[in-house]
Amino acid sequence: MTQVYPEFAEELERFGIDTTMDCFNCGTCAAICPLIYEHFPRKMIRYAQIGAKDRILENYEDLWRCLHCGLCIQTCPREADPGDLILGLRRFVVDNWRRS
Amino acid sequence: MYNPKNIIDVLADNIRKTRNPFGAGNSTMNKWWKKTPLRTEGDAMLYTGLMYQLMPYINKTTHQIERFEDTAIANYVGYQKYVPKLLVKSAFAFMPVRKDKKRYNNILKNIVKLLDKSHVDFFYKPKLDFYSGILLYDLGDNEGFIEHAKFVAGKLKEMGIKKLITVDPHTTYALKVLYPKYTGISFDVKTYFELINFEAQDEGRQITLHDPCFYGRYLELSDVPRKIFDRFGIENIDVRNSGKFTSCCGGPAESISPALTKEILTKRYAHLQETGKPLVAMCPVCLGNLIKIGADVEDLSEFLGHYA
Ligand code: SF4
Ligand code: SF4
Numbered sequence: 048m049t050q051v052y053p054e055f056a057e058e059l060e061r062f063g064i065d066t067t068m069d070c071f072n073c074g075t076c077a078a079i080c081p082l083i084y085e086h087f088p089r090k091m092i093r094y095a096q097i098g099a100k101d102r103i104l105e106n107y108e109d110l111w112r113c114l115h116c117g118l119c120i121q122t123c124p125r126e127a128d129p130g131d132l133i134l135g136l137r138r139f140v141v142d143n144w145r146r147s
Numbered sequence: 148m149y150n151p152k153n154i155i156d157v158l159a160d161n162i163r164k165t166r167n168p169f170g171a172g173n174s175t176m177n178k179w180w181k182k183t184p185l186r187t188e189g190d191a192m193l194y195t196g197l198m199y200q201l202m203p204y205i206n207k208t209t210h211q212i213e214r215f216e217d218t219a220i221a222n223y224v225g226y227q228k229y230v231p232k233l234l235v236k237s238a239f240a241f242m243p244v245r246k247d248k249k250r251y252n253n254i255l256k257n258i259v260k261l262l263d264k265s266h267v268d269f270f271y272k273p274k275l276d277f278y279s280g281i282l283l284y285d286l287g288d289n290e291g292f293i294e295h296a297k298f299v300a301g302k303l304k305e306m307g308i309k310k311l312i313t314v315d316p317h318t319t320y321a322l323k324v325l326y327p328k329y330t331g332i333s334f335d336v337k338t339y340f341e342l343i344n345f346e347a348q349d350e351g352r353q354i355t356l357h358d359p360c361f362y363g364r365y366l367e368l369s370d371v372p373r374k375i376f377d378r379f380g381i382e383n384i385d386v387r388n389s390g391k392f393t394s395c396c397g398g399p400a401e402s403i404s405p406a407l408t409k410e411i412l413t414k415r416y417a418h419l420q421e422t423g424k425p426l427v428a429m430c431p432v433c434l435g436n437l438i439k440i441g442a443d444v445e446d447l448s449e450f451l452g453h454y455a
Contacts, residue, residue, distance in 0.1 A: 116395035137287025
């Protein structure tokens, strides 16, 4: 069972991300992303929104596939900066590694 | 795919100890300036950020990393950590091909030629020309990046440097956007091609420019080279994905997954080939990848250097 942490969006502010809740899950980013990979980055952003930390930590390798190319940032209708959100999640994972 | 943790650990450790991702002194690879007459005083400092100089080593190391990716050896517990460490640490042992080194060094000499021709008042101090640390930022090691950025920005500030002329999109983004944000120290940063102001004419010449993501989107500088081409009478035939909507060459994935880079690069190259024109790149990573896939490609500085 996946545990959710609704306060995770706030926790991400420590990693430079304050747009987590701006995303309305339209999927534009996943459609334009050159990775064409399992609804990336939309799915990861959804995990972040509900605070599914375990899912993020289990699937951390996906975060490092992102090229930080910015196409999703350019096209997101909500200006949620999805590519930067992925970068913020990397910082969260790195921080987790260093603490454990 | 390599475990990012292992790659980050190796790179962060090297940068912390030597200020360079490969763990060797900057002077080992930064030799392009040695026979080039350059001033040591002037209005703005030419700041290469060592990216072009690193490319021959990156090419060699990536080639080795690619050989091991997803093989039994790389996936064997323990080796996942050992393989990247060994490969990155021994980058200098894989002696880069001399031709490769010469080409990247010549790119920097061409930039000097273009600035001279444009009567730009600039100088160069190799000891102050540090790697920006951008790879740590991209890989999510913000702590490591900030430590390094503070060291570099502090050194430049201490020496009274205020204006910087950059040569690649990644270093430009780091110095222009990230350094002020994370170190509180700002510089007046301009790319070399923003300073080109001489005239030339080559009516009828056609090329296709591949915009790097960081100039196209993050820094919005795509129109600058296009205006130079217009002035020179050169026709740039754009592919559909260009300027703000350019497609990535796949380079950023290289340290973690050369296989992913290859997949993205192959798609981008197919689009670029549609125009049938020689290609012009503006970033050492894009250039390296396009050379690797066999493209007829020049760096913007090599291309414009023909007219200087
Ligand atoms: S990040 Fe933006 S583009 Fe992606 S799903 Fe959310 S709102 Fe849509
Ligand atoms: S920045 Fe990352 S998630 Fe966004 S389009 Fe590029 S590769 Fe995909």
